[in-house]
Amino acid sequence: MDYTKFINPRAAALRPSGIRKFFDAVNEVPDAISLGVGEPDFRTPYFIGDRAIKSVKDGRTxxxxxxxxxxxxxxxxxxxxxxxxxxxxxxxxxxxxxxxxxxxxxxxxxxxxxxxxxxxxxxxxxxxxxxxxxxxxxxxxxxxxxxxxxxxxxxxxxxxxxxxxxxxxxxxxxxxxxxxxxxxxxxxxxxxxxxxxxxxxxxxxxxxxxxxxxxxxxxxxxxxxxxxxxxxxxxxxxxxxxxxxxxxxxxxxxxxxxxxxxxxxxxxxxxxxxxxxxxxxxxxxxGFEAVSAMCGSYDKRRRFMYKALTDAGLDCFEPMGAFYIFPSVKRLGVDGETFAMGLLEQEKVVVVPGSAFGESGKYNVRISYAYSMQKLITATGRIADYIHNHFKEGKT
Ligand SMILES: Cc1ncc(COP(=O)(O)O)c(C=O)c1O
CATH class of the missing domain: 3.40.640.10 (Type I PLP-dependent aspartate aminotransferase-like (Major domain))
Incomplete structure (x- = not known):
C-alpha cells in the first residue's frame, strides 16, 4: 500500500529529532551514564502531588x-x-x-x-x-x-x-x-x-x-x-x-x-x-521554598560542572541559567556528534551533540547537570579520561 498520499507533506518533511536519533544509539549501551535528558532529577514536591491525588479521590475528574x-x-x-x-x-x-x-x-x-x-x-x-x-x-x-x-x-x-x-x-x-x-x-x-x-x-x-x-x-x-x-x-x-x-x-x-x-x-x-x-x-x-531549594542545588552542580569540564580540557561557556552546559569540542579537532559517539562507545557517558539544537551547535555538546552529584563526578571523570586518552589538544 502506498501511504505517501495520506501523509501531509509538511509532516513528511520533518526531520526526526536529533536528540531522539542519538538516544536510539544510546539504547544499545544499557549501562551508560546519561547526562542527556533535560528534566529535573527531583521528584515533584510532595504537597503538589498530594493535592492532585486529593482532587481525584474527591471525584474532581x-x-x-x-x-x-x-x-x-x-x-x-x-x-x-x-x-x-x-x-x-x-x-x-x-x-x-x-x-x-x-x-x-x-x-x-x-x-x-x-x-x-x-x-x-x-x-x-x-x-x-x-x-x-x-x-x-x-x-x-x-x-x-x-x-x-x-x-x-x-x-x-x-x-x-x-x-x-x-x-x-x-x-x-x-x-x-x-x-x-x-x-x-x-x-x-x-x-x-x-x-x-x-x-x-x-x-x-x-x-x-x-x-x-x-x-x-x-x-x-x-x-x-x-x-x-x-x-x-x-x-x-x-x-x-x-x-x-x-x-x-x-x-x-x-x-x-x-x-x-x-x-x-x-x-x-x-x-x-x-x-x-x-x-x-x-x-x-x-516564599517559593521548594523552588529555591532545587535552584540552589542546580547552582552548586552548575559550578562543579563548569570547573570539572574546563579542567578536563573543554572550552566552556559559563551557563547562567537552566540546567545545561554547552562546551565546544572544536579545539579537539572533532564535531559534537563524533565526540558524543566516541564518548558513548569508549566511556559509556551520554551527552547530546549540539547539532540537535541547530547548525550553529555543530561543534558543541549539550550536557545536562540535572543529575546527582555522584553521577556528575563519575561522568566528568570519564569525560576527562576520554579527552586525555584520545585527543592531543586536551589539557590533561
Ligand atoms: C526551552 C524549552 N521550552 C519548552 C519546553 C517544553 O516544556 P514543557 O514540559 O512545559 O512542555 C522545554 C523542554 O525541555 C524547553 O527546554
Missing amino acids: QYTANNGKSELRELVSQYLQARMGVSYSPSEVLITVGASEAIDLALRATVSDGDEVLIPEPCFVSYAPCVALAGGVPVPLPCKESEGFIVTPEAIGAACTAKTKSILLSYPNNPTGAVMNETEIRAVADAIVGHDLLLISDEIYAELSFGGAHFSPARIPALRERCIYVGGFSKAFAMTGWRLGFLCAPAPLYSPMFKIHQYAIMCAPTFSQYAGIAALSQSLTD
Missing part, C-alpha cells in the same frame, strides 16, 4: 473550563507579578498542556503560509518543526559564543525581510544556559518594535536564573503588547510529566490561540491543574 480553572489562572497572574514583575490579568492567561502546547498554539495562531519566523540558535528542538507545520519558514539566527550566545539587534535587522512575522526568544536558554539581562533585552526590544515583529517569549526556565533575577521581555510595555509569554511548571517545580504550562497575551492575540486550544485540546488535565494550584498557592505563601 471532569473537564475544566477550556482556558483552565479560574483559581489557577488567578494564581498564575499573581505568580507572574510576584516573581517576574509582569502584569497579566487572569483573563489573559491560558492554561496549556505544557509550554510545548503553548509554543505550538502561538505559532499556529499567528503564522500564515510563507511567513518567516526568526529563531535564535542554538535552541530548543521544537521551534523550527512547529513553525514549518504551521506553514511558516524558520529562519535561524546563529548566536555566537563570543557574544554570550544571545541574539543582537544587528542580527535581527540583518535577517528581517518583507516576510518576517515574528521572533522566538528563549532565555534562559536550552541548550546554552545563556541568559539575557535587562540592557540586552532593551537593546533587542528596539529592533523588534522597529521591525514590527511579534514576540513569542519562551520563559520556561525563568526560575532557573543564577546570576540575578530573570528579566522578562514582557516587562517592557512596547514588547508586552506584541508578546506571547510562555511559561510552565515542568522545570521550576519538577513537574515534567504533569504536562502543565500556560501562555499569556493581550486579548486580540489570545483569542485565536484560545480557539485552537478549545478545539484541539479542550483543557489541560484536571488533576494537573489542581497540582498547579497547590504549587503556586503554597509557594506564594512560603
Whole structure:
C-alpha cells in the first residue's frame, strides 16, 4: 500500500529529532551514564502531588473550563507579578498542556503560509518543526559564543525581510544556559518594535536564573503588547510529566490561540491543574521554598560542572541559567556528534551533540547537570579520561 498520499507533506518533511536519533544509539549501551535528558532529577514536591491525588479521590475528574480553572489562572497572574514583575490579568492567561502546547498554539495562531519566523540558535528542538507545520519558514539566527550566545539587534535587522512575522526568544536558554539581562533585552526590544515583529517569549526556565533575577521581555510595555509569554511548571517545580504550562497575551492575540486550544485540546488535565494550584498557592505563601531549594542545588552542580569540564580540557561557556552546559569540542579537532559517539562507545557517558539544537551547535555538546552529584563526578571523570586518552589538544 502506498501511504505517501495520506501523509501531509509538511509532516513528511520533518526531520526526526536529533536528540531522539542519538538516544536510539544510546539504547544499545544499557549501562551508560546519561547526562542527556533535560528534566529535573527531583521528584515533584510532595504537597503538589498530594493535592492532585486529593482532587481525584474527591471525584474532581471532569473537564475544566477550556482556558483552565479560574483559581489557577488567578494564581498564575499573581505568580507572574510576584516573581517576574509582569502584569497579566487572569483573563489573559491560558492554561496549556505544557509550554510545548503553548509554543505550538502561538505559532499556529499567528503564522500564515510563507511567513518567516526568526529563531535564535542554538535552541530548543521544537521551534523550527512547529513553525514549518504551521506553514511558516524558520529562519535561524546563529548566536555566537563570543557574544554570550544571545541574539543582537544587528542580527535581527540583518535577517528581517518583507516576510518576517515574528521572533522566538528563549532565555534562559536550552541548550546554552545563556541568559539575557535587562540592557540586552532593551537593546533587542528596539529592533523588534522597529521591525514590527511579534514576540513569542519562551520563559520556561525563568526560575532557573543564577546570576540575578530573570528579566522578562514582557516587562517592557512596547514588547508586552506584541508578546506571547510562555511559561510552565515542568522545570521550576519538577513537574515534567504533569504536562502543565500556560501562555499569556493581550486579548486580540489570545483569542485565536484560545480557539485552537478549545478545539484541539479542550483543557489541560484536571488533576494537573489542581497540582498547579497547590504549587503556586503554597509557594506564594512560603516564599517559593521548594523552588529555591532545587535552584540552589542546580547552582552548586552548575559550578562543579563548569570547573570539572574546563579542567578536563573543554572550552566552556559559563551557563547562567537552566540546567545545561554547552562546551565546544572544536579545539579537539572533532564535531559534537563524533565526540558524543566516541564518548558513548569508549566511556559509556551520554551527552547530546549540539547539532540537535541547530547548525550553529555543530561543534558543541549539550550536557545536562540535572543529575546527582555522584553521577556528575563519575561522568566528568570519564569525560576527562576520554579527552586525555584520545585527543592531543586536551589539557590533561
Ligand atoms: C526551552 C524549552 N521550552 C519548552 C519546553 C517544553 O516544556 P514543557 O514540559 O512545559 O512542555 C522545554 C523542554 O525541555 C524547553 O527546554
